[in-house]
Amino acid sequence: MRPVRITKTVGEYLLAPGALAHLGEVLRGRADGQDDRVLYLIDHYFRGGKLIERLPLKPADAILYVDTADEPTTDGIDALVRRVRQNPMPKAVVGIGGGATLDTAKAVSNLLTNDGAAADYQGWDLVSRPGVFKIGVPTVSGTGAEASRTCVMMNHARNLKLGMNSDHTVFDRLVLDPDLTATVPRDQYFFTGMDTYIHCVESLSGRYRHAFADACSDQALRLCRAVFLCEDMRSAANRERLMVASFLGGSAIGNSYVGLVHPFSAGLSMVLHTHHCVSNCIVMNVMDEFYPSATEEFRRMAAAQGVAVPRGLCRQLSEQQYRALYEATIVHAKPLTNALGDGFRDVLSFDKVREIFRMM
């Protein structure tokens, strides 16, 4: 089956089971000369696996495996960029993996053409030059990293989790191949897929709304319900649906804002080093006060898939840890304003935030 070619109205991408076989076509005219170096940034999970054999590798190309045990950090990205710079400049960067790997590919691509360090670009519209031509190949669905205009990085020096939000961060091409998500473990498949559900709920509940983001979120939520409230969330049809949901959710959130879950989740990731998607689920599980119907629906989805969302993580922390969690949460003024208005600090006092974390 030939992949559907989505025209540039949606950012040019290929979508179909088996689409990975067409990666060579996507590189054609861009980086398919003998000396045109392609830099592959690939989730370390695939090292030595069959996926690597299927890539259209040339002698000039390079593969770097991305260790995704931890989320991308600004220091880690800078180290990667220094390593890539020891060799000739790549003509294309291909990221193959989940959100962390895709975000790494986006960040590296931008920093190869823009001076300075990753931390200099954490914020909004700070990247001035287009990065190296970049292609995203997601291997798990949900983060929306394939569609979004950000690449999230932890900055430990500043206790800050924030991305390079820029038009230049958007992938030039995508290869969406639902076959690649067939081997994702159940829990990870669920937690990652829920990222789409959660950021669409946040977007539709926010104050910053527009018809386009609403339409994308609305449809992405509908696809999530179809996938997660049925028996087999990992059927071939559901894997394709979730891939589209993730893309639409990313398109929505790339043009809108998240709400309460992501700031709290960022706090968890910063202080307790839980991964983004599982952090989101831990937070979503205690959002009854703010997103009552979505919280209830989220629990039904977890139950339907037999997935246990971790609890008890923050019940007994030190005051210093609660303070760190509070700081790493409250710093996210944009999404918190989107959720609660300019007075978000009045609602989210230190005591209130600690109370919410204690429920997790």
Added chain:
Amino acid sequence: MRPVRITKTVGEYLLAPGALAHLGEVLRGRADGQDDRVLYLIDHYFRGGKLIERLPLKPADAILYVDTADEPTTDGIDALVRRVRQNPMPKAVVGIGGGATLDTAKAVSNLLTNDGAAADYQGWDLVSRPGVFKIGVPTVSGTGAEASRTCVMMNHARNLKLGMNSDHTVFDRLVLDPDLTATVPRDQYFFTGMDTYIHCVESLSGRYRHAFADACSDQALRLCRAVFLCEDMRSAANRERLMVASFLGGSAIGNSYVGLVHPFSAGLSMVLHTHHCVSNCIVMNVMDEFYPSATEEFRRMAAAQGVAVPRGLCRQLSEQQYRALYEATIVHAKPLTNALGDGFRDVLSFDKVREIFRMM
């Protein structure tokens, strides 16, 4: 209110009431030098109106008014291109109007950089070079011309209605300003909006399906229902909704195929010169056999808006006219195969097609 900036994940466009005021920003860096000529192709309806005063016109720019009394023809496009070529090459083409004007702008842009005549490019993927940088500004919602990769033209010499289907036909930028659709007459607003409804129904009922087109069509239909089954289809919120529905519907159909309605509608337009959108509605109104629930819903929408769909148009035509209608319908093998499979000619015999036309 500043327009929402939709990133290139969805083809870069501005969406907001009042977005037209930002057209100058969209041209910045592209065609804003003193001598950078911008060619405006504008629906003749706006000649002498206030809209023209709001454009960021420079002395080097040119306005050509597009007569939309008839649909675009290959000969008409060729004549326009010859006229434009008498002056220096424009740096940008801006189309402002409905589907006919937007399609004219897309065709002219492509032919300014590709040799030959419009008819040479009717078909799929025949345009080899990118056209002049093109911006679309729809003033009525529904055709999806703003998002699609085609520009439909009548070729009277070949009794054929067919577009230049090409990636190069897609607009580089869009300005989606729902304020511009506030003055569209009721009937036209309905008939044009129904184009979205109809091509999404066709896409979702076809044999060629994929999760992306399905998701866009599904959401576009939902927005159509919200707009046309409520009291005031032209409220500010509904005009914005319909603009997004039109874009999503165009994105869906640009990556999928129409079905039975469009071929019959093309027949009507070719032989009886009815406009595309009203032709679609005339056909949809008699599709009980093929799209029963959508036909019923379509009639409810027309009733809710107090719009009368023309009937009796084809009751008593000459055999020669029925033959011409049949030929201009059956020629559309791709959508008819999508709707009925490879054996579509067995279902749609001349007698059957005449019977269907007689109901209109």
